[in-house]
Each structure stands twice: as C-alpha cells, then as structure tokens.
Amino acid sequence: MENNLYHLQYAMDTFYFLVCGALVMWMAAGFAMLEAGLVRSKNTTEILTKNIALYAIACIMYMVCGYAIMYDNSLLLSGIESVDVDAVMGDFASREDGFEGGSIYAGASDFFFQVVFVATAMSIVSGAVAERMKLWSFLLFAVVMTGFIYPMEGAWTWGGQSVFGMYTLSDLGFSDFAGSGIVHMAGAAAALAGVLLLGARKGKYGPNGQVNAIPGANLPLATLGTFILWMGWFGFNGGSVLKLGDVSNAASVAMVFLNTNAAAAGGVVAALVAARLLFGKADLTMALNGALAGLVAITAEPSTPTAFQATLIGAIGGVLVVFSILTLDKLKIDDPVGAISVHGVVGLFGLLVVPATNSGSSFSGQLIGALTIFVWVFVTSLIVWTILKAVAGIRVTEEEEYEGVDRSECGMEAYPEFTNTSK
Template identity: 40%
Template sequence: MLEADFKYIIDTFFMLFAMTLIIFMVPGFAMLEAGLVRTKNVSSVLTTNVMIYTVASLAFLLFGYQLAFGGWESTSSSIWAVFMFQMAFVGKTVNIMSGGVSERVRIIPLAIFTLIMGAVIYPLVVNVSWGADMLKGTFLDIEMYDLAGSTVIHSTGGWALLAAIMVIGSRRGRYQDGKIKVIPASNIPLVVLGALLLWIGWFGFNGGSVGTISSIEKADAVAKTIMNTNTAGLAGALVAALLMYVRYKLFDITMILNGALGGLVAITAAANYYDMFTPIFIGLVGGALVVFAVPMFDKLKLDDPVGALSVHLVNGIWGTLAAGIFVEEISFMAQVKGILIVGVFTFIVSFVVLIAINKISAFRADDEAQLMGMDINECGVEAYPEFKRAI
C-alpha cells in the first residue's frame, strides 16, 4: 500500500471517529436539558433535540455545506467523511438555543428557524471563518483564529439564543413582583449524564478539528489538543464548586457541571496551541464566568433554564479573546474583530428571522399551555405520566 493511500485511509477513519464522538453530544444536550426542565416538559425537550439534529443536518446537506465551503472537494481524506464531520457541528448552534428557550417554546416555529440556521445563517458564519470566504479582501473578511468554534459554534448559538429570549420572553411566572421564582431541575442524574456525554463529545469536537492524525507530529497535536480540552473542563468544574461552596456552603452539581462546560467552551478556540498549564487558567476563568453570569442574566430577566448564555455566549467570547492573549501567533485585534462581526451578524439576522417566523406561528406557548406542560400540548406523550405534574 502506498504511503499516501495509508494516510488517506487513516485520516478518513479519524474524521469518522471524531464525527461519532461529536454526535454523542446530541444525546448529551438532550439529557442535560431533560434533567434541568420540569417533568411536564421533558418529552417536548427530547423531541426538540431530535428535530434539531434531523432538520439542521438535512439543511446543511442540501444547502449549507456548499454555501459554507464553496464545493465538495478533499484530497487528504474522503469528502464524505469531511462532510459528516462538519455536519456534526451544525445542530449544536440550535441545541444551544433550544435549551435556553425550553419550557415555553413551540416545536414547529423552532424547526423552521433550525432550517434557516442550518441552511443559511450558520453556513455564512462558517464561510467567512473556516470556509470559502466570499468576503475575502473586504472589511468583513475575518482573520480570527477559532480551532473548533468558541465563536463560530458557541457564540453563534449564544447570540441566536439572546435574540430568541428577547422575542419569546420568559417562562410563565418566572419573574413576579420583582422577584425571581426558582424552578428546580427535575432529574439530576440525567443532568450529570448529559454533561458528561457533552464532555466526551468535546474530544472529537476539538481533537477532530486538528484535521489529520496520519503523522507523528499531527498525532501529537491531536493528543495535546484533547488533553488541553480535558484540563480546561476539570479547572472549570473545580472553580465552580469552590465558588459555590464559598458563597452558599453547598455544592451545586448543576453549577459544577456548567462550570466544566464553560471551561470546555473557552478552550475550544485554540486548544491545539496552548502548553499544558495555560488551559488551567482559561478553564478557571471560564468556570468562574459561569457562576457570576447566571445570576446576572436573571437580574436582566433573560430567562435561560439551562444557563446556555453563561456557558456558550460568555465563554465563547472569553475563549476567543484568550487565544489572542496567550498565543503569540494569533492577533488579538483579529479575534476582537471576529467576535464583533459574528455577533452583530448573527444577532441581527436571527432577531429579524425570529420576528418574521413569530408573525406566522408564535414561538411562545400561552400561559395555559405552559401550565399544563409542553409534553401534553406539543407531543401528546408525557415522559413521566405516573408523576404529578409540577406547575
């Protein structure tokens, strides 16, 4: 067998394996969100996650990939493996959004937005960052470095979520008389399972983004990237645990896990560049940002049941900036410019699209439907029919 053929086969297998790890993030998001919402809304959350994966993936297959990358070509590994790897990313932008608007969002309008996100909005962000770059040479040409999507994936989903919360509003009774009603998670074991599935999926997310593993140098780069990814998650979890204990003398597992996810988001921009110690600091800052951002968004009455704004938007920005701070080869100003362009574009376009869809089919379920639960009104199937529904 020729060496070039062997490398082609190995890199194709590597892409497919990384893609499979990323797909584990689909049940990861589903379980995390199902555990954080009330029992009367679990079937709806699970259905939404499945619909996002199917609709976004097909939209990317039929329209989005061509727009993002300008064609179907690859010489180093199978184009079908490359496509599957890129397809695994696309639904994550809407998964980030769906968790943040859960317990009051209707499935059909969200599916319509998912179609537009997978076919147009996300591919355009990819085009000017990872892809064909139709705007090269113009002011909108992004030279930002973003290995696996602190901005391209996580901030894009976060900006879309911010627009969605502003359009849809908060859950019934969440903010009353100037007070915040605490709505506890329904199933902590599912939260833990979902977060750990996401954590495992991140190894394919970041490691796979190195692109190739068929040489000693690249194999080391992949291993280092995965190690740094894991380190940031560990640091994020630890600092969240410590901060919660200092503040409340309690260990909140949901906040600990969100701290880990915040660290993972933050390291995603340049996990391949850092030495083995820098990810500790990046993860510590990421986990701390989650702890402080969650109550901040509540004070602003931005109702986010799963903390997605704090995890993905805030740490997507931090991680992209950190790459420009700690990596000499990366321009800090290019990182700032990329954050601003992607943020302004995604927020404005998402807001306009959401408003337009909302005129046709309301995103927000009415108060009576929310009281009964989205499972009954949207799915006709309750996840826990033997349990008394919480109001």
C-alpha cells in the same frame, strides 16, 4: 513502498475524521440529556423531540444548501465523487514535506465532520428557549439557522471568504481552532435573540425583582448529559486538528485531548468553589455548567496552551459562567439551562484569550471576528424570530405552559405517574 504509506495515511486521516465526527454526533445525546434533566418533568418529551428533530433538520439543510454556502461546494448537486487515486497520490508526491503536508481525506468524511458541528450550534438554542416555545416555530427557525445563518458566518471564518466583500477575518489575525465563536457563541447569539422576544417563564421573576428558582426534574440525567458532552468534546476539538497520520500532528492531537480534559476539570472546580463562596452550598448545576464552560473556553485554541494554562483558562470560564448566570437573571433574561452564559459569554472569552498562547492571532482580529459573528447571527436570528412571532406565534398559551408543553405539543408525558388501563 512510499505509495503504500500514502494510502495508509489517507485511510488513517479519513478514519480519524469519521471517528471524531461520531463523537461529536454523540454530543446530541449529551445536549438532549442535559436539557431533559434541567427542565421540569412536564416539559421533558417536548425538549427531547426538539433535540432529535433539530439534528435531523441540520443534517438535511446542511446537505441541501449549507455546505455549498460555507465551502462553495454543492454536495446535493454534485455529490461526493469517486476518489481519483492517481490524483491523491500525485498530491502527496508533489509535496516536499511528504507526510507532513496538509490533510488529505475523503470528501464525505469532511462533510460528516462539518454537519455535526452545525447541529451542535442549533442544540444550544434548544435549551435557552425551553418550557415556553412552540415546537414547530422552533423547528422552522432550525431550518433557517442550519441552512443559512450558520453557514454564512462559517463561510467568513473557516470557509475563508470575505465578509460581504469588505474584509477577510483570517487577514486580520482571527483564529478559532474548533469553534468557541463560530459554533458556541453563534448558537448563543441565536438563542439570545429568541429569548428576548419570547420572554421569561411564568413565575420566574417576582414583581419586586426577586428571582425564583425553577429546579430541573432530573439532575442524574443532567449529569449524565454533561459527561456525554465532555466525552464528545474530544472529537470536537481533537478532530479539528484535521490530521493524524504523522508524528507532529499525532502529538498535536494528544495535546488537544489533554488540554480539553484539563480545561473541563478546571471549570468544574472553579465553578464549584465560586458557588460555595456565593451560596454557601455546593451547587451541582453550577458545577455542570462549569465543566461545559471550561470546554467552551478552550475550544478556540486547545493546541498551543500548556496543560496548566488550559486548566487556568477553563477555571476562568467556570467562574465567568456562575456570574453570568446570576447577571442574566438580574436582567430578567430567562435561560433555563444557562446556555447563553456557557456558550455565549464564555465563548467570547475563549476567543479573546487565544492571543495569550497563539502568536499567530491578534486581539483586534479576535474582537472583530467575535463582533462579526455575534452581530450577523443575532440580527438575522432576531429578524427570523420576529417573522415567526408575527406569522405563527412563538410562545405557547399561558394555560399550555402551566400544564406543560408535553401535552399540548406532543400529546404524551415523559414520566406518567400511572397508566389507566380501564375501559
């Protein structure tokens, strides 16, 4: 009977991992819709091409080398071996705590869950460099980002490896439950490096310092993308519990879902109120970014706060993102979708607020961890972007930018006003 229960737990935890991974994969659709809605219509096809291509590249590069770097386990060379049932059952039997022990699940499910996180980090870069970057230069960067840059910082954090043999972040009290820093801030750091080299879109900033709004083409699509991301985040955070098949972990999963939702709600309301006070109007784009900011903020630790604390954390993230977007515009750092603010600034906040509810972490450890992630990703990304700029160029011509990168990069329009069928 006990042996059958262990089989059931293995199956349940593996299935839960796969379902949560599928939810995170669906976030790729959310990023695609959000970004397509926030860029101008003449750049829609190209941003969609970026999103589906970067997802495919992430899957391949993480299989080829990323997984091996991050967890010292080469999937490409050794594959996922057939399950040794006796070994799995023996592992369960050797534990004094039985079902309450660590996670045991199929190795393939672990890879699948990890690879969709890599794609999420790269998706963050896509929106920040939108409307003026060359498609193939972006995709070449995606190869390096998903195959090397992200896996290295992942190895130092979730992989438990020492940072260049100097220190181990976990020993310093660093904790990032589902990736506020490891995934989101890392993606924002790579995006910031690219944006600084790329420069702003033509017409975004005036000669006297004024900021000119460049509205997105499809706010219903952007709103749909936000709701898709909100839903996918339950897999992002919930799956990071890594286990479902016992009472305590099932309760933890439920709390993570509750807090994830609460933080997003807090972010929406706080961003909407902040926008109303600053602009005198209800700004939908700020509300959308507020939802995402709340989700990013709670991702570093969604299991230990109360629901009220999670709402408050999300609300602070929602206010932060509004002021961050305005500040970056004053600095003439052009980010069409607010990705650097949502994932970078609020990702840092999410890391630093962890010790408020999790006694197992320390503020100094969180700060050192955040600096390690940011410096590594920003510097290496800046090097790669610089090489790409020198060798292939990273920005389209002024004429191509004016006409829209859909035509120059993809040869088709997302919203053709008419189709000429005459011969």
